[in-house]
Amino acid sequence: MNSDEILELRDRHIGGSLSVSYRRPLHIVRGERQFLFDTEGRAYLDCVNNVCHVGHCHPRVVEAAGKQMALLNTNTRYLHENIVEYAQRLSATLPGPLEVCFFVCSGSEANELALRLARTATDRRDVVVIDSAYHGNTGAMVELSPYKFDGRGGAGKPDHVHVAPAPDPYRGPFRHGDPDAGERYAEGVAAQLTAAAAAGRPAAAFLAESVPGCAGQIVPPEGYLRSAFEHTRAAGALCVADEVQVGFGRVGTHWWGFEVQRATPDIVTLGKPIGNGHPLGAVVTTRAIADAFDNGMEYFNTFGGNPVSCAIGLAVLDVIEDEGLMENARVAGERFQAGLRELAASHPIIGDVRGLGLFIGAELVRDPDTLEPATAEASAIVNAMRERGILLSTDGPFDNVIKIKPPLVFTAEDADRVVSELDSVLAGEAFAVS
């Protein structure tokens, strides 16, 4: 099938609410390491796929999957060693109290279950979230995602949801250089917790991406999450860290984003990278919360925790460890950020460069003082880079943040190439900022 035929069939048989990337859509037929290949064999450097975490089609993951698929794939009501071995290995990457695992099929299912856990354990219903956050595509998750309910087609904020300001030190009220910015933003969480309780609807949880992604690849200022978690616990609510986008070593220095901020959640949710593309997700929590949830109602997930999914999850952990991918994320990420910062010096459209490891954002503005978002420019750049064989995307409330979150096998040389091509694209007339 050629691209036109595929597009025609998509029009007929696929819902219109699923968009296609780039002005000139890509027809991708093969993936390997940090590269995707189109029908003509042209390679594209993938800077955006945080799902194929250890590299597209990693042979160890493919082999583990194929071997287990041929042997057994059944549910978790029979005993099997994969699920317990995986639970043990996964728990070992997390702080001590997080030791009880629930396996599901996606990040959305993980956040759904986290919400059920928090509500059952606290006997409360409301939730505090961060502005511009995205937590999933189910009904309840859209309701907890300002990114969705405040966006196009959104129905606005439901009463049981309380939105704290995004801890954005570039565009928010407390900025780079303010040593108290972290505390100040955490007070925004405290204010929502207090207001919710005062309104007679105390929060069950503070649900936060450890490093906010859809909000524009925001790195919260020092102390933010730790302090926000303290306020949350003081209010009798549970701390839920959504690591669906950022987890599994991507931040370079730690397995988990919350560790960078020396904060420990009560519940952590995992998705996207966990199975290198295989539909897998997990919730890890404390024994006390898991026991409170065990109130007589069975939690059964048909596919979650099956021997194939767990074999894949184990292979992903093996590869991250054996290939030193966390350290690679640190090294390649530092090089990437340094290159982007250098670019920013000559291209004032790059207003801010931020990130942790291989989770990076470059925010584009038309004016460094007003921070007027360079939204159209961001889109033009991403499309121009695609023509040069480099895949990027945009995000953030103004869609003006270039989003970088490649497979962790991405190299420092790849980073140099992206920076160099970006330099050349930005030198084009269209992107001059007055």
Next chain:
Amino acid sequence: MNSDEILELRDRHIGGSLSVSYRRPLHIVRGERQFLFDTEGRAYLDCVNNVCHVGHCHPRVVEAAGKQMALLNTNTRYLHENIVEYAQRLSATLPGPLEVCFFVCSGSEANELALRLARTATDRRDVVVIDSAYHGNTGAMVELSPYKFDGRGGAGKPDHVHVAPAPDPYRGPFRHGDPDAGERYAEGVAAQLTAAAAAGRPAAAFLAESVPGCAGQIVPPEGYLRSAFEHTRAAGALCVADEVQVGFGRVGTHWWGFEVQRATPDIVTLGKPIGNGHPLGAVVTTRAIADAFDNGMEYFNTFGGNPVSCAIGLAVLDVIEDEGLMENARVAGERFQAGLRELAASHPIIGDVRGLGLFIGAELVRDPDTLEPATAEASAIVNAMRERGILLSTDGPFDNVIKIKPPLVFTAEDADRVVSELDSVLAGEAFAVS
């Protein structure tokens, strides 16, 4: 690892709300066709796994998965032929108007999306469901599942949910032999739709398993679903058929359970058997409903519709067709039901035998007049059969229905063997009914 070690690690690292099957748990390490094998190589005839639909570890499915996993597994924002080919093939099995597909990772995600579709398309919120129904493990699905909210640990019926009586011609108010039973039960749906509207909360949807499973493998009386759908449409609501448990040819005469009742839904949800164990689900609906949902808000599912999942989905369709599994379900299912009916003649504990194809229930009662449920006996029988190498389970509001829903490669000879072993177990003193 031996069973004790696995159980110990489950206690430590897995939530207690996940139960293990059978008094003496099974440690299963291999699967093939309709058989599971334990660590000692003992074979168990699997009469309950409606997920590994075309047989455990079917080589064509395993091969399709492995081949595509090694080639490409990325998201649906690039063009790829697998998703459109699969959408086309899947639509072709469904009645004409059902032609737009959304791919997700599980039946729960499918029902979640169906609810979002129905609510957006109707701008209404409430839902009519059938008593004892189960629709998934997310928050909203637990709220729509009397099986859960009325069960242990349940919080009761939410205000936005309206429960119609289960169309159970054995235990319900309108029974076998009543030619109007279907209409009467459908009037129960109409009554809920009317009451909801009168209370100022008109229903967005009537959500029903085409052939109710957790309610006890109920085959609704003739005309029920068709008439219930007419009432639903007259009330301005949408008809959602949950085919997660029963779909893909299991009923023997048709691809879908609703076809048996000559009813066509507006939205159909698919899960469990769709990927033979791979985490996959789908929602198929009309162009009009899909377009109404396309209101500006993107629906993106990270894993849903990826090339691997679609390759697996396609392989499952191929196997069903090439191996004539629908017809096999009809033949083996008829033999199974005939055998059970014969047993019922000599064992009055078997109060009712019902089913369609290889979706069968045998309801056990202590008294054929009062229908007192033989719950403990059902559990004892299932455990005794497990010792004889045959896997069954129980379900229904009283947990007294022996549930039969094997992989579709199950044979008439397998059915004979189960019936014969069951005869022998029932001849034991423990199961005598006065």
